[in-house]
Amino acid sequence: MAAANMPLVAADDEWSPLKSVIVGRAENSAFPSEAAHMIEATMPEEHHANFRSHNPFPADIVAKAQLELDNFAALLEREGIKVYRPRKVDWVKVGGYTGAMPRDCLMTVGNTLIEAPFAWKCRRHEVQLGYSDILDQLASGDSSSAPVRICRAPLIIGQDTLYDGLLKKPEANGHSRHANGGQKWAINNSRPAFDTADFMRFGKTIIGQLSNVTNHKGFQYLQAMVPDGYRVELLETTDEHAMHIDATILPLKKGVLVYNPDRVTEEELRKHNVFRDWELVAYPFVPQKRSADCPPMYMCSPWLVLNALSLDEKRIMVEEKDTQFADWVREKFGMEPIMIPFQHVNSLGGSFHCATVDLVRES
Numbered sequence: 001m002a003a004a005n006m007p008l009v010a011a012d013d014e015w016s017p018l019k020s021v022i023v024g025r026a027e028n029s030a031f032p033s034e035a036a037h038m039i040e041a042t043m044p045e046e047h048h049a050n051f052r053s054h055n056p057f058p059a060d061i062v063a064k065a066q067l068e069l070d071n072f073a074a075l076l077e078r079e080g081i082k083v084y085r086p087r088k089v090d091w092v093k094v095g096g097y098t099g100a101m102p103r104d105c106l107m108t109v110g111n112t113l114i115e116a117p118f119a120w121k122c123r124r125h126e127v128q129l130g131y132s133d134i135l136d137q138l139a140s141g142d143s144s145s146a147p148v149r150i151c152r153a154p155l156i157i158g159q160d161t162l163y164d165g166l167l168k169k170p171e172a173n174g175h176s177r178h179a180n181g182g183q184k185w186a187i188n189n190s191r192p193a194f195d196t197a198d199f200m201r202f203g204k205t206i207i208g209q210l211s212n213v214t215n216h217k218g219f220q221y222l223q224a225m226v227p228d229g230y231r232v233e234l235l236e237t238t239d240e241h242a243m244h245i246d247a248t249i250l251p252l253k254k255g256v257l258v259y260n261p262d263r264v265t266e267e268e269l270r271k272h273n274v275f276r277d278w279e280l281v282a283y284p285f286v287p288q289k290r291s292a293d294c295p296p297m298y299m300c301s302p303w304l305v306l307n308a309l310s311l312d313e314k315r316i317m318v319e320e321k322d323t324q325f326a327d328w329v330r331e332k333f334g335m336e337p338i339m340i341p342f343q344h345v346n347s348l349g350g351s352f353h354c355a356t357v358d359l360v361r362e363s
């Protein structure tokens, strides 16, 4: 695809050659603040006390995360990939979270870019503040570019109802949330909610999960927003802490999916027609917690190792210390891992998949 004729938004899967991408930025990232029952449902227990409003992540972690993201963006540009960066925002001041995790807030489906109707109040202005310049640029395009559809999230007027009936903290026995009217998740189904990172593209099929930030109305809303001919399907997982599917399944290339056997079974995956002929491989190692001299994983489990990003069907971005994973994908699948430092970005809440939004993949 010659650059002049390249569409501005066109991606149908997670593995075709990446041509254009948003890479996040880390400055002024703050711990997100949400209701206690939400933090308890989704965040690692030892870090719960940090999730307070206007509480910045440690300055040295943020500064190093920014260097890692800049280095990653420069590498992609050297590979001939067009890179967009969000606007610098003072997330500490505005009571928000970060510009480092664009995968949560925007998703490309064909020529359509969809904004997440976030469950989390502290993220509700993330796209407007951080990404509206990029959206304007993509929407206006130029006369030669194919049309782009942008679906902004619905505004929430007045009091949000998503936590109604759920604000009670769990009892010491940890059962009250689940005993609460049979409610499994930290949100109810009173309005559409999802994070775009709860969904992945497999051609005309989009696979997603219900989670502590994605409800059934959110799934129905996404189905209504995707272009004609695309179908959204829900994968059943066993993860009661679920928030973002991109450490549960990882399509390495067309026909090969790595999955997290702690959260999903091959049987459940095979229920989806799109995986009928796929090689489905359980990740065979138990990822270990990082050692105390590494930046803390404030928001993620060690399964973040599966949050890799395929640049095409051969090359995959892997954190430089995740050598066990890199050796495995190289030896078993003939992939070529590109290894760069990303542990400080990991500390803020994600890895290469979370830190990007693919805008164009050539398929």
Ligand code: NVA
Pocket (backbone or CB within 6 Å): 242, 243, 244, 245, 246, 247, 299, 300, 301, 302, 303, 304, 307, 349, 350, 351, 354
């Ligand atoms: N919340 C999940 C996914 C992160 C990308 C985890 O921590 O494993």
